[in-house]
Amino acid sequence: MIKARQAIKIEEAFNKLLESKKDLGxxxxxxxxxxxxxxxxxxxxxxxxPSFRRSMYDGYAIRKEDDEGFPKSFKVVGELPCGEVFSGNLERNQAVRIMTGAKVPDDAGKVIMLEYTEPSKEQDEVVILRTHATDNINPIGxxxxxxxxxxxxxxxxxxxxxxxxxxxxxxxxxxxRKPKVAVLSTGTELLSLGEPIQDGKIYDSNRPLLEQLVREHNGELIYSGQLPDQKDSIEKTLSSLAQEADIIVTTGGVSVGDFDFMAEVVEGHQLLFNKIQMRPGSPTSAAWAGDTLLMALSGNPGACFIGFHLFIKPYIRHLMQCQQVERRATAVLQTDYLKENAFDRILRAQHSFNENGQLCVTPVGSDQSSSLGNLHQTTCFVKIPGGEEGKRQGDYVDVWML
Amino acid sequence: MIKARQAIKIEEAFNKLLESKKDLGxxxxxxxxxxxxxxxxxxxxxxxxPSFRRSMYDGYAIRKEDDEGFPKSFKVVGELPCGEVFSGNLERNQAVRIMTGAKVPDDAGKVIMLEYTEPSKEQDEVVILRTHATDNINPIGxxxxxxxxxxxxxxxxxxxxxxxxxxxxxxxxxxxRKPKVAVLSTGTELLSLGEPIQDGKIYDSNRPLLEQLVREHNGELIYSGQLPDQKDSIEKTLSSLAQEADIIVTTGGVSVGDFDFMAEVVEGHQLLFNKIQMRPGSPTSAAWAGDTLLMALSGNPGACFIGFHLFIKPYIRHLMQCQQVERRATAVLQTDYLKENAFDRILRAQHSFNENGQLCVTPVGSDQSSSLGNLHQTTCFVKIPGGEEGKRQGDYVDVWML
CATH class of the missing domain: 3.90.105.10 (Molybdopterin biosynthesis moea protein, domain 2)
Structure with a gap:
C-alpha cells in the first residue's frame, strides 16, 4: 500500500507539468x-x-500625367495578362489593357477600372470616362x-x-518535432476488440480514447498496449518505453485498491503529485521517469477524458512551445448544479452563444466518473469550485474550452 | 465576355448549395x-x-440484511479483482473484498468503501465501522x-x-464516405514551388491553401492541379474531373478580365450564381456539372479563403449530413470599422472572451482581398452589412466561427 496522499489544486498540478524544460529539438x-x-x-x-507593382483591377494602366480631362480617348498599346510584362514605353495618352494581379508598366501611375471605360469607334483605342481618387496599384512590399x-x-x-x-x-x-506518446491501459478486466463478452469484464474503451486524443492533439503515438495488473510487467514495460517516449499515459490502477499497482509504480519515480483536488480523477498521478512524463490517469472513462484534456494536451502544447497551452474562459451556467464537494468538480458540458454573444454552458449527461455516454458530446469543461454549495443557473463559471 | 451578373446575398448563395440532395452513399x-x-x-x-452490477468503490461487498449495527466484524470470504467473478455464496456477516469496477456478488446489496473499515485482529476478518446512505453499486444498464x-x-x-x-x-x-474534392488553380502568372521567381509572376499560394483546407475539413482530395488561362484545357480538365469529384474548387479567372475564362466556363453549366453581394469575393461563382458542384473562387488569397469557409466547408458538411453545417454567432466588435460598402464586407478576425464570457472579435491585418498575411491568424469572420456606414467598437456583429 502507498503512503497517505496529499491532494493539490488542479492549477498547481498543471503548473508543475509546465516547469519541464525538455527540448524536443x-x-x-x-x-x-x-x-x-x-x-x-x-x-x-x-x-x-508583391514583388512588383500589382494592378488591383481589370482595366487600363495610364501615365500619371494623362490622368485628367476625362472623358478622352487613349491609344491601347499593349495587353497584359497576369504573369506577363510590358516591355515598351508609355507615351502621352497611351494605355495598356491590364488584368487584376498583373504587373503595372513602369511608366504607368494609375489603373482605371474597366467599368469606367467604353470601347472607342477607333480600333486600338479606348475611351476612359472618368478617373479614381486612388491609383489602384499595390506597391512593391x-x-x-x-x-x-x-x-x-x-x-x-x-x-x-x-x-x-x-x-x-x-x-x-x-x-x-511532435512529442512521442505511449499509451498503456492496465487491468485484468479488460477485453480486447473481437473477444466475446465475459461476465465481470469490460471492453477496453480508454485505450482507444487516449490513442485518438493523442492523434487529434498532435502527439506522435509510438506505442499502445494493454497490460494485466501485475506490477513487475508494468514496471518493465514503462522502463523500456521511457527510453523513447516523451510522455507515457496510463489508465487504470491509480486508486487505493490492492491491485492498483500504477500508484506504487509512480511513487517509484520522481513524484510530481498523486492526488488532485478534483472529481472525477482525484487519484490522477504524475512523475518524471528521467525526462519522460509518466502520467497515470484513472481507469474511469470520464476521469481519463478529463485528465487528458486538463494535463496531457497542455503538456503536449507546452513541449511544442505553442504560444497558448490551454483555453480558459468565463461562461454562464444554464442549469443548477448544487451538489457540494470538498474538491473542484469538473462537469462535461456543451457551449453555445446567446443573442448577446455570451458564452453559455450546459452540462451533458452524467457527472459520474464511470459514465462514458457523454464524452463525444463534450465541447468544454465547467469547474464547480470545491467547498461551495454548487452553482446556480445564470451564475458565472470557469470553463476550459476543448 | 459574359452577360451582366446579378449579385445575390451571401445567405441566398449558401442556401442554393444546400438544396443539393446528392447521396454520398x-x-x-x-x-x-x-x-x-x-x-x-x-x-x-x-x-x-455495465453488463453486470459494478462496484463504485474499493472496499467490501456485504448483504443488504447485514447493513446495520456498525461497527461490527465481517468474515472475508473472497477477494475480487476487476474482471473476476465471485462464485460462492455470502452468508450472514460475511464480506467480499472488492475493487472499483469489479462485479458485485449476486448476494451482496451494498459496497462499503475501504476508508470506512479497519483491519481486524482476527485473520480473515475486517471491521466495518459505518455504512453509507447509498448502495454504491452501478446497476446493470x-x-x-x-x-x-x-x-x-x-x-x-x-x-x-x-x-x-x-x-x-x-x-x-x-x-x-467523404466527399471527393478536386482543386484547380488557373493563371498563367503562377509559379510552382522550386521555380525561380520571375518578374510579374507569383508563387501559387491558393492551391496549397485549398489543398490543406480540404484536408482539414474532411474532404478527400482526389486531384490538385494548375492550369494556364486557356479555356479549352480548363473545360477539358473540368469535364474529366466532374466524372469522379463531388466538388471541384477552382481559384482565379472568375473576374471580368479578358483572360478570366472560369466565368465563362461556369456559365456553360447549370449556373447557380455568378456574383455575390460580398467583398472580398464578389465574383464567386457556382454551377452544377451534373451532380458535381463546380465552385469558382476568386484568385485573391483573402477571397479564396473566405469563399472556402463560407461555401465549400458547409457544403462538405451538408453532403456528409452533419447535424450542423456552419457556426454563426453574435459578437462584440472591438474596433471601429467605418468604411461604407454596397455589399456585405467580410473581415478576417480573431475571437476572445471578456470577463463576462462575451464573445469579442478583433479584425486582423488588412481587409484587402489580395492580402495573405492574416489568413493563418483568422479564427472567425465578421460581417459588416452592406449599405450601412460600418460598425463601431462595442457594436454587435454577426460572425462565422471557423
Missing part, C-alpha cells in the same frame, strides 16, 4: 506536410510581396517587404501559414 | 479509422453497460441498456464516439 519538414506542427524559429520574408517577420516561433502551422510560406516559394519549414 | 469502416467521419444511421447498444440509441445519424466521429463504440466491442461503423 528542431526538424525541417516540407511545408506541405507541416500541418499542425509548431514553428521553431522566426521566419523572415525572402522576397517582397505592400503585403511584406524582404526581411519582414512572417512567422513567429510558436506559431502553429495551418492552411493559412502553409499558404503564406508557399507564397514566398519556401519549401521547408523548421518546426519542433 | 454509406461505407463501413473500422472504428479505429473513423475519426472525423459522420455516422450514416442510428447505432443501438448491442449489450448493456445504468449507462446504456441493450437496444438504447448510442449514436445518431449525423453524429461526427471523434475520440469520444470511437471510445464509446469500442466500449460495446463494436468493430465497424457505418459512415458516409
Amino acid at each position: 528542431e526538424i525541417h519538414i516540407h511545408v506541405d506536410n507541416s500541418l499542425n506542427y509548431v514553428v521553431s524559429r522566426n521566419i523572415y520574408a525572402p522576397l517582397s510581396i 505592400s503585403d511584406f517587404f524582404t526581411g519582414d517577420k512572417i512567422l513567429e516561433k510558436g506559431d502553429e502551422m495551418n492552411a493559412g501559414t502553409i499558404s503564406l510560406l508557399r507564397a514566398f516559394g519556401i519549401e521547408t519549414v523548421p518546426v519542433f | 454509406e461505407i463501413h469502416i473500422h472504428v479505429d479509422n473513423s475519426l472525423n467521419y459522420v455516422v450514416s444511421r442510428n447505432i443501438y447498444a448491442p449489450l448493456s453497460i 445504468s449507462d446504456f441498456f441493450t437496444g438504447d440509441k448510442i449514436l445518431e445519424k449525423g453524429d461526427e466521429m471523434n475520440a469520444g464516439t470511437i471510445s464509446l463504440l469500442r466500449a460495446f466491442g463494436i468493430e465497424t461503423v457505418p459512415v458516409f
Whole structure:
C-alpha cells in the first residue's frame, strides 16, 4: 500500500507539468506536410510581396500625367495578362489593357477600372470616362517587404501559414518535432476488440480514447498496449518505453485498491503529485521517469477524458512551445448544479452563444466518473469550485474550452 | 465576355448549395479509422453497460440484511479483482473484498468503501465501522441498456464516439464516405514551388491553401492541379474531373478580365450564381456539372479563403449530413470599422472572451482581398452589412466561427 496522499489544486498540478524544460529539438519538414506542427524559429520574408507593382483591377494602366480631362480617348498599346510584362514605353495618352494581379508598366501611375471605360469607334483605342481618387496599384512590399517577420516561433502551422510560406516559394519549414506518446491501459478486466463478452469484464474503451486524443492533439503515438495488473510487467514495460517516449499515459490502477499497482509504480519515480483536488480523477498521478512524463490517469472513462484534456494536451502544447497551452474562459451556467464537494468538480458540458454573444454552458449527461455516454458530446469543461454549495443557473463559471 | 451578373446575398448563395440532395452513399469502416467521419444511421447498444452490477468503490461487498449495527466484524470470504467473478455464496456477516469496477456478488446489496473499515485482529476478518446512505453499486444498464440509441445519424466521429463504440466491442461503423474534392488553380502568372521567381509572376499560394483546407475539413482530395488561362484545357480538365469529384474548387479567372475564362466556363453549366453581394469575393461563382458542384473562387488569397469557409466547408458538411453545417454567432466588435460598402464586407478576425464570457472579435491585418498575411491568424469572420456606414467598437456583429 502507498503512503497517505496529499491532494493539490488542479492549477498547481498543471503548473508543475509546465516547469519541464525538455527540448524536443528542431526538424525541417516540407511545408506541405507541416500541418499542425509548431514553428521553431522566426521566419523572415525572402522576397517582397508583391514583388512588383500589382494592378488591383481589370482595366487600363495610364501615365500619371494623362490622368485628367476625362472623358478622352487613349491609344491601347499593349495587353497584359497576369504573369506577363510590358516591355515598351508609355507615351502621352497611351494605355495598356491590364488584368487584376498583373504587373503595372513602369511608366504607368494609375489603373482605371474597366467599368469606367467604353470601347472607342477607333480600333486600338479606348475611351476612359472618368478617373479614381486612388491609383489602384499595390506597391512593391505592400503585403511584406524582404526581411519582414512572417512567422513567429510558436506559431502553429495551418492552411493559412502553409499558404503564406508557399507564397514566398519556401519549401521547408523548421518546426519542433511532435512529442512521442505511449499509451498503456492496465487491468485484468479488460477485453480486447473481437473477444466475446465475459461476465465481470469490460471492453477496453480508454485505450482507444487516449490513442485518438493523442492523434487529434498532435502527439506522435509510438506505442499502445494493454497490460494485466501485475506490477513487475508494468514496471518493465514503462522502463523500456521511457527510453523513447516523451510522455507515457496510463489508465487504470491509480486508486487505493490492492491491485492498483500504477500508484506504487509512480511513487517509484520522481513524484510530481498523486492526488488532485478534483472529481472525477482525484487519484490522477504524475512523475518524471528521467525526462519522460509518466502520467497515470484513472481507469474511469470520464476521469481519463478529463485528465487528458486538463494535463496531457497542455503538456503536449507546452513541449511544442505553442504560444497558448490551454483555453480558459468565463461562461454562464444554464442549469443548477448544487451538489457540494470538498474538491473542484469538473462537469462535461456543451457551449453555445446567446443573442448577446455570451458564452453559455450546459452540462451533458452524467457527472459520474464511470459514465462514458457523454464524452463525444463534450465541447468544454465547467469547474464547480470545491467547498461551495454548487452553482446556480445564470451564475458565472470557469470553463476550459476543448 | 459574359452577360451582366446579378449579385445575390451571401445567405441566398449558401442556401442554393444546400438544396443539393446528392447521396454520398454509406461505407463501413473500422472504428479505429473513423475519426472525423459522420455516422450514416442510428447505432443501438448491442449489450448493456455495465453488463453486470459494478462496484463504485474499493472496499467490501456485504448483504443488504447485514447493513446495520456498525461497527461490527465481517468474515472475508473472497477477494475480487476487476474482471473476476465471485462464485460462492455470502452468508450472514460475511464480506467480499472488492475493487472499483469489479462485479458485485449476486448476494451482496451494498459496497462499503475501504476508508470506512479497519483491519481486524482476527485473520480473515475486517471491521466495518459505518455504512453509507447509498448502495454504491452501478446497476446493470445504468449507462446504456441493450437496444438504447448510442449514436445518431449525423453524429461526427471523434475520440469520444470511437471510445464509446469500442466500449460495446463494436468493430465497424457505418459512415458516409467523404466527399471527393478536386482543386484547380488557373493563371498563367503562377509559379510552382522550386521555380525561380520571375518578374510579374507569383508563387501559387491558393492551391496549397485549398489543398490543406480540404484536408482539414474532411474532404478527400482526389486531384490538385494548375492550369494556364486557356479555356479549352480548363473545360477539358473540368469535364474529366466532374466524372469522379463531388466538388471541384477552382481559384482565379472568375473576374471580368479578358483572360478570366472560369466565368465563362461556369456559365456553360447549370449556373447557380455568378456574383455575390460580398467583398472580398464578389465574383464567386457556382454551377452544377451534373451532380458535381463546380465552385469558382476568386484568385485573391483573402477571397479564396473566405469563399472556402463560407461555401465549400458547409457544403462538405451538408453532403456528409452533419447535424450542423456552419457556426454563426453574435459578437462584440472591438474596433471601429467605418468604411461604407454596397455589399456585405467580410473581415478576417480573431475571437476572445471578456470577463463576462462575451464573445469579442478583433479584425486582423488588412481587409484587402489580395492580402495573405492574416489568413493563418483568422479564427472567425465578421460581417459588416452592406449599405450601412460600418460598425463601431462595442457594436454587435454577426460572425462565422471557423
